[in-house]
Amino acid sequence: MSNTPNTSQSPAVEKEGPITRLLRATEIDARILGMAAALLVIWAGFDIYSRLFSTIGFDSDGLIFGGSFITPRNLWNLLNQTASIAIMSTGMLLLIVMRQLDLSIGSMLSTVAVAIGTLQVFRLAPALGEGNRAIWIIAVFGALALGSFMGWFNGVLVAYARIPAFIVTLGGLIAYGGLAWAIIRGETVAPMDSTFELLGGNVPQYSLGVFWSWVVAVVAISGIVYSIWNSRRQRQRFNFPLRPMWAEWFLGAAGSVMVGLLTWVVTIYPWAPNVIKQWATDHHITVPAGIEDKDGNAICMAGEQMVRCVHGYIVYTGYSIPFMIAVGVGLAMSFVATRTSFGRHIYATGGNPEAAELSGINTKKLTVKVFILMGFLVGIGSIITSARLNAATNSLGQSNELYVIAAVVIGGTSLSGGIGTVSGAMLGALLMQSLQSGMTLLNFESAFRDMVVGAVLVAAVFVDQLYRRSVK
Amino acid sequence: MKNIVKAVMLGALAATAMGGVANAAGKTIAVSWKTFQEERWKGDEATIKAVVEAAGDKYISSDAQGSAQKQAADIEGLIAQKPDVIMVVAFDADAILPSIKKISDAGIKSIAYDVQFEDPNALYITFDNVGVGRIMAKEVLKVKPEGNYAFIKGDKGDPNATFLFQGQLEVLKAQMDAGKIKNVCETFTDGWKPDNAQKNMEQCLTSTKNKVDAVLSENDGMASGVVAALKAQGMAGTVPVSGQDGDLAAINRVALGTQTVSVWKDTAQLGKAAANAAIALADGTAIDKIPGVAKFNGGKKKVEMNAILLAPTPITKDNIGDAIKAGHITKEQACAGVKDNAACK
Amino acid sequence: MAKRTAKKTALKVVKKTPAKKASAPKASVAVARGTPLVEMKDISIAFGGIKAVDHASIDLYPGEVVGLLGHNGAGKSTLIKILSGAYKRDVGQIFVDGKEISITNPRDAKANGIETIYQTLALADNVDAAGNLYLGRELKTRLGTLDDVAMEDATRKVMFKLNPNFRRFKEPVSKLSGGQRQSVAIARAIHFNARILIMDEPTAALGPQETAQVGELIKQLKAEGIGIFLISHDLHDVFDLADRLVVMKNGKVVGTAYTKDVTHDEVLGMIIAGKCPKGAIPGPGALRDAA
Numbered sequence A: 001m002s003n004t005p006n007t008s009q010s011p012a013v014e015k016e017g018p019i020t021r022l023l024r025a026t027e028i029d030a031r032i033l034g035m036a037a038a039l040l041v042i043w044a045g046f047d048i049y050s051r052l053f054s055t056i057g058f059d060s061d062g063l064i065f066g067g068s069f070i071t072p073r074n075l076w077n078l079l080n081q082t083a084s085i086a087i088m089s090t091g092m093l094l095l096i097v098m099r100q101l102d103l104s105i106g107s108m109l110s111t112v113a114v115a116i117g118t119l120q121v122f123r124l125a126p127a128l129g130e131g132n133r134a135i136w137i138i139a140v141f142g143a144l145a146l147g148s149f150m151g152w153f154n155g156v157l158v159a160y161a162r163i164p165a166f167i168v169t170l171g172g173l174i175a176y177g178g179l180a181w182a183i184i185r186g187e188t189v190a191p192m193d194s195t196f197e198l199l200g201g202n203v204p205q206y207s208l209g210v211f212w213s214w215v216v217a218v219v220a221i222s223g224i225v226y227s228i229w230n231s232r233r234q235r236q237r238f239n240f241p242l243r244p245m246w247a248e249w250f251l252g253a254a255g256s257v258m259v260g261l262l263t264w265v266v267t268i269y270p271w272a273p274n275v276i277k278q279w280a281t282d283h284h285i286t287v288p289a290g291i292e293d294k295d296g297n298a299i300c301m302a303g304e305q306m307v308r309c310v311h312g313y314i315v316y317t318g319y320s321i322p323f324m325i326a327v328g329v330g331l332a333m334s335f336v337a338t339r340t341s342f343g344r345h346i347y348a349t350g351g352n353p354e355a356a357e358l359s360g361i362n363t364k365k366l367t368v369k370v371f372i373l374m375g376f377l378v379g380i381g382s383i384i385t386s387a388r389l390n391a392a393t394n395s396l397g398q399s400n401e402l403y404v405i406a407a408v409v410i411g412g413t414s415l416s417g418g419i420g421t422v423s424g425a426m427l428g429a430l431l432m433q434s435l436q437s438g439m440t441l442l443n444f445e446s447a448f449r450d451m452v453v454g455a456v457l458v459a460a461v462f463v464d465q466l467y468r469r470s471v472k
Numbered sequence B: 001m002k003n004i005v006k007a008v009m010l011g012a013l014a015a016t017a018m019g020g021v022a023n024a025a026g027k028t029i030a031v032s033w034k035t036f037q038e039e040r041w042k043g044d045e046a047t048i049k050a051v052v053e054a055a056g057d058k059y060i061s062s063d064a065q066g067s068a069q070k071q072a073a074d075i076e077g078l079i080a081q082k083p084d085v086i087m088v089v090a091f092d093a094d095a096i097l098p099s100i101k102k103i104s105d106a107g108i109k110s111i112a113y114d115v116q117f118e119d120p121n122a123l124y125i126t127f128d129n130v131g132v133g134r135i136m137a138k139e140v141l142k143v144k145p146e147g148n149y150a151f152i153k154g155d156k157g158d159p160n161a162t163f164l165f166q167g168q169l170e171v172l173k174a175q176m177d178a179g180k181i182k183n184v185c186e187t188f189t190d191g192w193k194p195d196n197a198q199k200n201m202e203q204c205l206t207s208t209k210n211k212v213d214a215v216l217s218e219n220d221g222m223a224s225g226v227v228a229a230l231k232a233q234g235m236a237g238t239v240p241v242s243g244q245d246g247d248l249a250a251i252n253r254v255a256l257g258t259q260t261v262s263v264w265k266d267t268a269q270l271g272k273a274a275a276n277a278a279i280a281l282a283d284g285t286a287i288d289k290i291p292g293v294a295k296f297n298g299g300k301k302k303v304e305m306n307a308i309l310l311a312p313t314p315i316t317k318d319n320i321g322d323a324i325k326a327g328h329i330t331k332e333q334a335c336a337g338v339k340d341n342a343a344c345k
Numbered sequence C: 001m002a003k004r005t006a007k008k009t010a011l012k013v014v015k016k017t018p019a020k021k022a023s024a025p026k027a028s029v030a031v032a033r034g035t036p037l038v039e040m041k042d043i044s045i046a047f048g049g050i051k052a053v054d055h056a057s058i059d060l061y062p063g064e065v066v067g068l069l070g071h072n073g074a075g076k077s078t079l080i081k082i083l084s085g086a087y088k089r090d091v092g093q094i095f096v097d098g099k100e101i102s103i104t105n106p107r108d109a110k111a112n113g114i115e116t117i118y119q120t121l122a123l124a125d126n127v128d129a130a131g132n133l134y135l136g137r138e139l140k141t142r143l144g145t146l147d148d149v150a151m152e153d154a155t156r157k158v159m160f161k162l163n164p165n166f167r168r169f170k171e172p173v174s175k176l177s178g179g180q181r182q183s184v185a186i187a188r189a190i191h192f193n194a195r196i197l198i199m200d201e202p203t204a205a206l207g208p209q210e211t212a213q214v215g216e217l218i219k220q221l222k223a224e225g226i227g228i229f230l231i232s233h234d235l236h237d238v239f240d241l242a243d244r245l246v247v248m249k250n251g252k253v254v255g256t257a258y259t260k261d262v263t264h265d266e267v268l269g270m271i272i273a274g275k276c277p278k279g280a281i282p283g284p285g286a287l288r289d290a291a
């Protein structure tokens, strides 16, 4: 541990393997790369398995191995299914980074969901008239406000009453669960306001569609290129060591290819034929003539009858609203964590709470703020979950806290605080949902599913620790 | 609110029901409740009390507040008041047995209300749980006699999930053996949660490329998730979906046509049957002569008992009016957004 | 801001000088030298029955280095932590520029120009040098985001003064050596133009070259008119750098002396036995007969 000379000119470089060299030059977090690799292995595994052992015998739209996992439809579903947990995991990440925890988020989600559910169905709809545009806006703000308020309440008890977060939120887990039940007395409110429902992404007609999805892709790629260029310029300004040029190109290209691939996948997922049919009828669209083929995704006119066919009228889905919300939240939370003093203070507090306090950070206020943020994100989670289900009930969101914490931990976050990334947590959520969805897709028994997910959680932490030790 | 309506109405019902039975009034019916923390038991008490008092008998009760010890003491207290029948909602089905023996020793008749305890002298009254599964399958089978069936089961930790599934299979067995019905997806749903059911159904539709013709969901909450998944594929309303509990939202779905059946266990019906049986016992009717009594040995220890197993009511688009009439749901709730159901006109 | 308050309160201070019999000569000194930069008066704090600091009074003048000495557990760190806002005193008053101020947390202390190098360093281990240096007062870009490059640039400059060999700016400080960490802590304290600097054993982990560098630094800061509390167990260092020294024992002040008026052995006597020599002004903790 003596003073090493400038890292970029270290003599050790010559002995490095190509991967180490790539990681060092591009400054990519090896843990994120490892998780992305694990994710691809899992996907490929499911896809190949489904191809080999399919009991149902159907033809698939498999993109790579011909199985049923790596298909536009399944990947699109997967992104949608992950959204709520991924969004909440970013808040939990910050809490765990600052050595706190929130066990009450599942019950909070139920409470918020049933509160805004009853609000829109039993109060707003009768008062304003069903389908009024104000309903969904009030419901969304209500959810965010109620979530934030509950987070604030947790935070105040933790920071100012000095009750450990574990206790406060364990109490919350039980108490808010009761609250949710009391609001709705075990019933289900359904259906939600018809505009509110769109936020759940369960109505394919209101996804982004092909054009806007590619617009998003172009914006994203420009963003990647700009941020690489900007950080290079900043380093130049102060004469700091720069990344080698090839590494910059590599980063830009890899990022753009990934965005492009994902966009391609979601823009070749067609609406269900029934949905297309409905759309064509409603919008008086002339459907081309063709012959019936039950395996086709498009629709044709076979004489007077509208039928399924292979080449005909077809509409593709594109990015879903929950996915876009999740991406937005991910970017915002990454920004908060790495680019703002608020985030810096959170990490420092997690690293050494006493030092943070001595540095003049008001750690109590900070704690409350992070709990509020968590509550706010639970608000978003409850909007997406209840909109997606188009119903709200007190069991909604139960035990989500476990999945969210698992996602954060799989994402390489240290439970002892100070270490963790937003992208890691979100990837962790995606990884876990991939396992669950994949095993459900393959009709694995749910007991087996639970065993695998639990084992992966433990294994992920073990591998992470091995990695950390080897780096030290 | 709902319960008040129900109670008032049942009082009236009970009065007419009892009109024809010749009985000697002035008997005492005692009930040992396990807890009033759960809302439903208050409703049951109102029903039983109304029936008993309408018959001119006396109703006494005690609340064990969720404690087996307190329940044992409660029962001793009730025995001391010399009632003719003691009805017990056991908090702990095994720990209660010595107390039940004391009841018999005192020459008092006992009834196991909704929760079974295995005492051969007692009368057991409950809903037929395996029957719920059968009814679901029957109603769905009427709509789709053949095709690909998906089974969205409840939580794997709950034995009811498996009982229901067994009941469903009994009904479908013939068609399945004949190859007319195929089980294309079968999955437990963690915590009976609707959002999990939605994910399970999405995966089922993905894996079968939407080739699902009917869905047997084991309750109404999960049915809401199933219907949401079907809706995303434009299939809601064309694929029959089952459920149970008589959820208000589910009855609305039945009226809308997106759900086929919600099997409803009307606890008021259970309370009424139990009260009537208690009155009959108090009047000296032999236990196996009470209407509806059959032998039952489906308990843990396989003890043979006399039991009344009530058949639950399937709510389908044809009898929604009954649920509205019974005060279980208002017409507005049942008919929100519905255009073409007779009961909603 | 500090200068403003200094002018306003210059007169009041004369009245407030300690009025104990024994400290009469010290009072005259104080008047002669103007307003003390800091004065901690009659400070006490107890931790569950242990009187860590027991009616201690110390002061510090601009451009002065006051060495704080005492055995392990004497209460040195606790006393200065009260000044830096880490602990809340049970009783006592704190004056800066003769004006009583309330310090209830580290933010109050920093607002009064008091910077501290803690014995424990108080670094966030998971954050890099620049992050620690600017913790709580980060530089921002025009958009309000962290200006990491600017912070790193400034950090490179400060660190160069203290530890010219230091290169590991991108790594969390947990990966640095003890001395490197100490350098970061020192850099943080001197970077924000403190008027009052508290150094709690700042050179404990440093090598000879770096220690010498800190010595130079102290002299330079002193010349700039900054007041420094220097806690150290190294008598040579203290005699070398401090103008005055205060010895504590069991939470009490044994005595105060100008470095030139006492010898090493006399100071050792103060630290070990609590004996106050001729050249020193005894405090409440001095042995009775020695006084």
Ligand SMILES: Nc1ncnc2c1ncn2[C@@H]1O[C@H](COP(=O)(O)OP(=O)(O)OP(=O)(O)O)[C@@H](O)[C@H]1O
Residues within 6 Å of the ligand: C047, C050, C051, C052, C070, C071, C072, C073, C074, C075, C076, C077, C078, C079, C119
């Ligand atoms: N946070 C605390 N809680 C309880 N006791 C404490 C605390 N901080 C200090 N003490 C006690 O107060 C006394 C003075 O401690 P302090 O750290 O001020 O000593 P010191 O003079 O700095 O010693 P050293 O030379 O070892 O650094 C000790 O007896 C210590 O145990």
Ligand SMILES: [Mg+2]
Residues within 6 Å of the ligand: C076, C077, C078, C119, C200
């Ligand atoms: Mg100390």
